[in-house]
Amino acid sequence: xxxxxxxxxxxxxxxxxxxxxxxxxxxxxxxxxxxxxxxxxxxxxxxxxx
Numbered sequence: 001x002x003x004x005x006x007x008x009x010x011x012x013x014x015x016x017x018x019x020x021x022x023x024x025x026x027x028x029x030x031x032x033x034x035x036x037x038x039x040x041x042x043x044x045x046x047x048x049x050x
Contacts, residue, residue, distance in 0.1 A: 020041075020045060021045070
């Protein structure tokens with residue numbers, strides 16, 4: 001993998017994280033995901049982003 005500059009990495013992370021959240025909350029609205037599972041994932045993502 002090509003080495004990314006710090007700001008590129010951040011941009012990619014943010015975009016990817018947003019994608020993941022959109023996906024999870026989309027499933028939550030559909031009712032296909034278990035809510036506490038979603039919040040667990042969300043909290044995990046928030047920890048990673050620090």
